[in-house]
Amino acid sequence: MSGGVDTAPHVLIVGGGGTGGALAHDLTLRGVRVTLVERGEFTSGTTGRHHGLLHSGARYAVNDEESAIECIEENMLLRRIAPGSFEENDGLFVGITDEDMAYLPSFLEGCERTGIPTQVLEPAEALRLEPNLNPDLKVAVRVPDATMDAMRMPLRFFATARANGADLLNWVDVLDLDLGGGVVSGAHVRDLITGKQTRIGADIVVNATGPWSEQVARMAGVDVPIRPSPGVMLAVRGRLTNMVINRLHASGDGDIIVPQRALSVIGTSSWVVSDPDDLGVPADHVQRMVDEGSILVPAVREAPSRSAWSAARPLIGSRDDADSGRELSRTFKTIDHAVDDRVEGFVTITGGKGTTLRGMAEVCADAVCRKLGIDTPCATRQTVLLPHTAAYAA
Amino acid sequence: MTTETTSTRRLRVHRFKRGDDAPHVEEFDVPMGEDATVLEALRWIQLHGDPSLGLRHSCFHASCGTCGVRVNGRERLACVTKIADFSGTITVDPIANLPVLLDVVVDMATFFAHYPDPHPIVRESGFLPEAAVADDLDGHERYEDCIECGLCLSACPVAATDDSYVGPAALAYAQRLLEEPRDGVDRNALLDWADQDAGAWRCHAAFECTEACPSDVRPAQRIMSLRKELRHRRSEQGREVPEQAAGEEAT
Numbered sequence: 234m235s236g237g238v239d240t241a242p243h244v245l246i247v248g249g250g251g252t253g254g255a256l257a258h259d260l261t262l263r264g265v266r267v268t269l270v271e272r273g274e275f276t277s278g279t280t281g282r283h284h285g286l287l288h289s290g291a292r293y294a295v296n297d298e299e300s301a302i303e304c305i306e307e308n309m310l311l312r313r314i315a316p317g318s319f320e321e322n323d324g325l326f327v328g329i330t331d332e333d334m335a336y337l338p339s340f341l342e343g344c345e346r347t348g349i350p351t352q353v354l355e356p357a358e359a360l361r362l363e364p365n366l367n368p369d370l371k372v373a374v375r376v377p378d379a380t381m382d383a384m385r386m387p388l389r390f391f392a393t394a395r396a397n398g399a400d401l402l403n404w405v406d407v408l409d410l411d412l413g414g415g416v417v418s419g420a421h422v423r424d425l426i427t428g429k430q431t432r433i434g435a436d437i438v439v440n441a442t443g444p445w446s447e448q449v450a451r452m453a454g455v456d457v458p459i460r461p462s463p464g465v466m467l468a469v470r471g472r473l474t475n476m477v478i479n480r481l482h483a484s485g486d487g488d489i490i491v492p493q494r495a496l497s498v499i500g501t502s503s504w505v506v507s508d509p510d511d512l513g514v515p516a517d518h519v520q521r522m523v524d525e526g527s528i529l530v531p532a533v534r535e536a537p538s539r540s541a542w543s544a545a546r547p548l549i550g551s552r553d554d555a556d557s558g559r560e561l562s563r564t565f566k567t568i569d570h571a572v573d574d575r576v577e578g579f580v581t582i583t584g585g586k587g588t589t590l591r592g593m594a595e596v597c598a599d600a601v602c603r604k605l606g607i608d609t610p611c612a613t614r615q616t617v618l619l620p621h622t623a624a625y626a627a
Numbered sequence: 628m629t630t631e632t633t634s635t636r637r638l639r640v641h642r643f644k645r646g647d648d649a650p651h652v653e654e655f656d657v658p659m660g661e662d663a664t665v666l667e668a669l670r671w672i673q674l675h676g677d678p679s680l681g682l683r684h685s686c687f688h689a690s691c692g693t694c695g696v697r698v699n700g701r702e703r704l705a706c707v708t709k710i711a712d713f714s715g716t717i718t719v720d721p722i723a724n725l726p727v728l729l730d731v732v733v734d735m736a737t738f739f740a741h742y743p744d745p746h747p748i749v750r751e752s753g754f755l756p757e758a759a760v761a762d763d764l765d766g767h768e769r770y771e772d773c774i775e776c777g778l779c780l781s782a783c784p785v786a787a788t789d790d791s792y793v794g795p796a797a798l799a800y801a802q803r804l805l806e807e808p809r810d811g812v813d814r815n816a817l818l819d820w821a822d823q824d825a826g827a828w829r830c831h832a833a834f835e836c837t838e839a840c841p842s843d844v845r846p847a848q849r850i851m852s853l854r855k856e857l858r859h860r861r862s863e864q865g866r867e868v869p870e871q872a873a874g875e876e877a878t
Contacts, residue, residue, distance in 0.1 A: 273684070275685075276685045277683070277684050277693075280685075281684075281686050282685070282686060282687055317748065318748075321768055322752070322764070322769075323761065361759045362760075362761060363755075364757060364758055365755070375761065380770075382691075382770060383691070384691040385691075404681055404728070404729055404732070406678070423679070425679050426645050426728055427644065428644050428646070468690070472752070474755070475755055475758060493769070493770065494769060494770045494772060495842075496688065496689075510674055539707060540664075540687060542706070620745070620746045622739045625735045
């Protein structure tokens with residue numbers, strides 16, 4: 234797995250979520266030799282568990298301008314490089330109460346400022362498009378949200394990276410990082426398929442483990458300010474709407490319904506944990522999804538439940554911050570630990586969200602390439618991705 | 628699905644690592660809440676029993692299709708199968724008719740190798756037909772029902788004896804492409820692909836695939852509909868229907 238006659242610099246990515254896959258793709262296109270290790274199935278952490286929203290950015294337009302701009306740019310770009318991967322139905326932000334209506338001007342202003350196209354719909358027109366909406370709605374704003382397959386879309390990055398020569402290894406668990414003299418030079422891993430332990434050497438190790446990034450960083454003796462912040466999601470049977478339905482208000486629990494296949498997914502809540510492996514699904518949060526979701530679409534209350542689950546967001550911030558996780562920025566961060574912690578050969582990419590996986594990878598790959606002295610520009614904006622099935626090619 | 632523990636259940640889990648002479652069974656006692664799923668029980672084993680347990684999962688809501696296993700011998704998605712639906716010890720095995728990579732993990736490359744090209748996964752929505760479509764959209768789209776979990780292939784008695792058979796998932800997929808053509812799909816090439824010994828004619832109409840499907844794809848009915856189309860095409864071409872399906876009435 235390591236060494237060989239190839240003289241290209243070697244980057245080891247730890248973590249096979251959307252970020253790791255997109256980074257493997259980006260670096261491979263720039264001529265870097267890439268090995269990625271993931272202890273389970275690809276996208277089995279946070280990536281595959283999210284509600285499947287391709288964000289227009291409108292959710293963040295008022296309070297988190299940076300995230301909003303990232304989202305709308307990546308939203309448009311992903312539709313070009315991953316055609317056929319989205320239910321392209323747009324979304325509505327639905328105002329129901331006077332309080333929601335009071336939010337409308339700043340919402341439209343925020344969308345305008347961040348470049349998110351909007352179309353304001355009268356209640357009758359909104360109900361014509363989506364007959365299951367709460368008939369008491371006062372306004373709806375159409376935005377370019379879409380549904381993404383939380384596994385199959387990211388898998389296209391893995392598929393393309395693999396076809397271009399990246400070595401993507403799942404069922405490989407990182408036991409420890411190889412740290413000596415202030416330099417990370419590889420990782421000690423265990424192959425779960427064979428049970429064998431081995432060392433993978435690398436010029437740079439990238440920690441792309443999302444909410445687990447604090448645990449992995451600790452192996453290099455450094456701290457990463459991540460707060461695993463889970464949210465509960467509830468999938469009910471029946472496609473209750475064709476478009477994504479959001480509540481027109483500042484972010485809150487149960488304020489989005491993402492239709493997907495023959496299901497409707499209602500999300501989400503937010504709290505903070507220390508162990509991203511052990512989340513639980515609090516029953517009161519599930520009930521809140523039903524209660525809040527049925528304010529948007531009353532049929533939610535009668536729809537049979539298919540599944541309720543939790544996923545941990547990798548939010549950036551220290552543990553001293555407010556404890557719901559809602560106040561933290563949804564944008565991402567690349568940390569070069571040589572600068573922050575005087576540990577060479579180790580980079581962490583974390584934060585962000587499914588929609589911005591490509592953009593996160595670009596910024597991280599820029600940083601990695603600077604360290605390696607590679608000046609090949611990013612090519613992922615114009616590279617159309619292979620189908621998800623190619624990720625499984627033997 | 629809650630975190631509260633109400634009882635302890637015993638799971639018998641299929642274990643296999645490359646280099647093992649044969650698979651073996653390992654038992655775990657798992658403390659579980661009343662709403663717990665088989666996937667949550669297997670995750671508990673990973674966290675508190677044996678972190679080397681190999682297990683596929685991704686979405687946790689029957690949409691990705693990765694967590695297919697056999698629970699007490701029947702094909703199930705672990706994420707939506709409640710422990711409470713079974714009494715006594717629960718046996719978890721990998722799905723059948725695909726090579727086992729590790730424990731309950733199978734090699735999906737073999738599964739996808741049987742699929743025809745191309746591979747569109749988005750279809751016309753068909754939901755809420757009374758709803759209007761916004762002016763600048765062609766129509767509403769959604770993902771295909773099939774989540775590529777492999778449960779139908781696992782349940783198929785023909786696939787159990789013949790690994791050249793392309794299987795119910797791939798045939799149902801081809802039928803969807805014929806039923807609702809998408810760009811880049813060559814209808815004749817697809818019919819040629821289905822019209823082979825290892826294709827639509829190989830099915831014995833046991834309907835086990837439809838029984839096993841967690842996503843209402845109804846693969847067996849699609850295979851029958853595909854055969855009807857193939858029969859029609861063969862009769863136009865003056866060709867006979869293969870022997871194994873000759874006595875069958877068009878459905």
